[in-house]
Amino acid sequence: MFNKIIKLAHKKCSKLEFPENGLQFYEVVVKHASRNSAAPAPVTITAPAVAPANSDSQNPSPAAPPPNSTVIEPLLPLRDVDESEHRALILRKIQGCCFLCDFSDTVDSVNERETKRQTLEELIETIHSGSFGFSENQEDLINMVSVNIFRCPPPSPHGTEYLEPDEDDRYLDPSWPHLQLVYDILLRYVVSPEVDVKTSKRYIDHVFVTKLIDLFDSEDMREREYLKNILHRIYGKYMGHRPFIRNAINDVFYRFVFETQRHNGISELLEIHASIINGFALPMKEEHKQFLIRTLIPLHKPKSLSFYHEQLTHCVVQFVEKDNRLADPVIKGMLKYWPVSNSRKEVLFLGELELVLEAAQCTDSLRCIASLFRQIGRCLGSSQFQVAERAFFLWSNEYFVNLVAQNRNVILPVIFEALEKNMKGHWSRVVQGLTANVRKMFLEMDTELFEECQRQYIEKEAKTIELEEKRELTWEKLEAEAAQSLREDMVN
Numbered sequence: 402m403f404n405k406i407i408k409l410a411h412k413k414c415s416k417l418e419f420p421e422n423g424l425q426f427y428e429v430v431v432k433h434a435s436r437n438s439a440a441p442a443p444v445t446i447t448a449p450a451v452a453p454a455n456s457d458s459q460n461p462s463p464a465a466p467p468p469n470s471t472v473i474e475p476l477l478p479l480r481d482v483d484e485s486e487h488r489a490l491i492l493r494k495i496q497g498c499c500f501l502c503d504f505s506d507t508v509d510s511v512n513e514r515e516t517k518r519q520t521l522e523e524l525i526e527t528i529h530s531g532s533f534g535f536s537e538n539q540e541d542l543i544n545m546v547s548v549n550i551f552r553c554p555p556p557s558p559h560g561t562e563y564l565e566p567d568e569d570d571r572y573l574d575p576s577w578p579h580l581q582l583v584y585d586i587l588l589r590y591v592v593s594p595e596v597d598v599k600t601s602k603r604y605i606d607h608v609f610v611t612k613l614i615d616l617f618d619s620e621d622m623r624e625r626e627y628l629k630n631i632l633h634r635i636y637g638k639y640m641g642h643r644p645f646i647r648n649a650i651n652d653v654f655y656r657f658v659f660e661t662q663r664h665n666g667i668s669e670l671l672e673i674h675a676s677i678i679n680g681f682a683l684p685m686k687e688e689h690k691q692f693l694i695r696t697l698i699p700l701h702k703p704k705s706l707s708f709y710h711e712q713l714t715h716c717v718v719q720f721v722e723k724d725n726r727l728a729d730p731v732i733k734g735m736l737k738y739w740p741v742s743n744s745r746k747e748v749l750f751l752g753e754l755e756l757v758l759e760a761a762q763c764t765d766s767l768r769c770i771a772s773l774f775r776q777i778g779r780c781l782g783s784s785q786f787q788v789a790e791r792a793f794f795l796w797s798n799e800y801f802v803n804l805v806a807q808n809r810n811v812i813l814p815v816i817f818e819a820l821e822k823n824m825k826g827h828w829s830r831v832v833q834g835l836t837a838n839v840r841k842m843f844l845e846m847d848t849e850l851f852e853e854c855q856r857q858y859i860e861k862e863a864k865t866i867e868l869e870e871k872r873e874l875t876w877e878k879l880e881a882e883a884a885q886s887l888r889e890d891m892v893n
Contacts, residue, residue: 473500475516479527488537491527494520495541498583499548504575514579521582528589535595542590543604549583551612554619572620584627591634598639605635607645614649617666629669633676650674651696658699667700671712678719685724693720693727698734706746714753721760728761733769736776744785751780751791759800770808774815781836782819786829793835796842806846813843817854818861 780792
């Protein structure tokens with residue numbers, strides 16, 4: 402059996418062929434940097450050079466030697482060489498920037514880091530001058546960008562917890578001096594009119610876009626800001642990628658809401674979507690409405706809502722402004738995810754609710770008035786004074802007051818009990834004062850309705866007191882019977 406395996410292996414090896422184009426295997430050094438610990442020893446992979454197929458390849462041109470990713474050598478500035486050698490020298494500089502510096506080593510790699518920084522800055526200056534030649538260096542340029550930005554993120558210092566860092570505690574990537582320049586090059590490439598869309602789609606493809614969206618989970622806010630601008634430009638320039646980009650962002654939202662509950666770039670992705678929603682044509686496609694119901698509304702569920710609530714509200718309000726009939730499903734979705742014990746989220750929900758109602762500008766499409774004001778009534782009577790105050794501040798909105806006036810026959814009976822209980826026993830004097838103002842407003846708005854609600858409330862309170870008295874009498878009878886039974890047992 403062993404001999405058969407050896408023979409089979411020889412047969413397979415005989416089918417392998419090496420290229421005859423003079424390519425060689427070079428030594429590759431992979432360095433891993435950690436945020437909190439020293440860098441481990443580099444892993445070195447070497448392979449013997451493959452003999453060239455012809456004698457011409459033994460004397461390669463000095464202007465364009467093969468790239469070596471293990472070192473970065475300082476090259477002459479473009480201004481110091483002849484113009485005929487610019488193209489080859491630019492290519493060498495791009496290939497040299499594929500070298501990844503070890504930023505955890507603060508002593509040995511200082512010269513390498515400075516050399517790469519100067520090289521990247523010179524490439525940006527060349528692009529700015531218009532003599533770079535994007536069409537000639539697209540493949541090498543995108544390869545260099547990919548090598549630098551697509552990397553494994555370091556472990557989060559917070560673990561799985563989603564905490565809001567202080568301004569001084571925000572994570573700053575130590576390699577940002579290089580990453581910023583690389584992102585700047587990519588941004589200039591995407592917006593350049595010299596870059597043909599059809600040709601560049603071979604490099605800015607779905608795989609590239611997917612990896613770019615994955616980088617939004619970076620903890621460095623500066624990187625996320627660059628990514629937001631670049632992805633927005635890609636969405637505007639590559640129309641064929643638009644459905645894919647929307648679906649890819651939606652997948653990030655789904656994983657965040659229903660799986661991980663942790664992602665650093667939700668606010669930036671929502672900002673991109675806000676500009677996309679702004680361009681939706683009317684009548685709105687069913688696909689876009691489903692995005693609102695299935696993606697944006699569930700984003701109200703996570704505990705970390707405060708990190709991205711401003712951007713989420715902007716997206717939701719834009720939908721309602723374009724089609725006010727969407728206000729009803731939006732409000733129903735918010736009521737579904739309304740927080741129970743998180744007062745900070747309740748305040749955010751009340752603020753968003755005010756903007757949605759103001760954007761709707763029409764109450765005819767609202768079929769959830771009763772359930773909406775039932776929830777508002779609970780907020781009015783909340784023992785958390787910030788929630789109660791924010792709920793009462795809704796009456797300072799002129800449109801909200803008009804909405805209440807038009808639907809007072811439904812609204813006042815729902816919230817009247819909360820108003821009366823606040824007047825009798827709320828601990829906050831500020832809330833009591835706000836309650837008195839709202840009661841006065843309803844009394845002036847419709848005296849007859851107010852008095853009817855007051856009469857019903859008094860009757861309900863009387864019935865409640867009567868039921869409580871009956872319950873106490875029942876318990877007293879049970880206690881008396883139990884005591885009599887106990888005495889009889891003791892006598893017997």
